[in-house]
Amino acid sequence: AQSVTQLGSHVSVSEGALVLLRCNYSSSVPPYLFWYVQYPNQGLQLLLKYTTGATLVKGINGFEAEFKKSETSFHLTKPSAHMSDAAEYFCAVSGSRGAQKLVFGQGTRLTINP
């Protein structure tokens, strides 16, 4: 079974500041990990994913995340926030074996202050 915890339902940063969104997971099998972004009244768009190999993964719009097995974490970062980054962000996990389903965290709303 898998589960995801996103620390902080709401994160607020200034434009140009570092963005850090935290995600911890639990999985009984080697996990596949994903970050999705949801803009208001839209569907989910994939930012990046980790399946195997390099633990630092780069995604779209300047985001990246690092898989840390020892810490069961997959935190999302961006060096410099833009106003356009304001959205809801979801971390998700699926198992590399077994049922093919995404288990989502509760989401983190990112607000960018000018």
Added chain:
Amino acid sequence: DTAVSQTPKYLVTQMGNDKSIKCEQNLGHDTMYWYKQDSKKFLKIMFSYNNKELIINETVPNRFSPKSPDKAHLNLHINSLELGDSAVYFCASSQNAAHEQYFGPGTRLTVT
């Protein structure tokens, strides 16, 4: 080209009615899903089909019945709608578990 499309985008109906939501993907994926997003933005899987075969059914009431006429389509039929069914329903597709899921734009269902 829209990868995953859903119709309708908005659906307003009264309690007790029956309604359907349609989903189509043109990505050639083998697996399709239905997710429910509640008012607190929490996303939870409902169903998954692989090559028209149901592989996941996550304790969803029997009033919800998915149907997959072919691997590009996955429809969701809901009988006897209840107030608690109000939510945004997302369709998604993927090639397999190692690949990302592509989401449709969502259908906002409001039951009055």
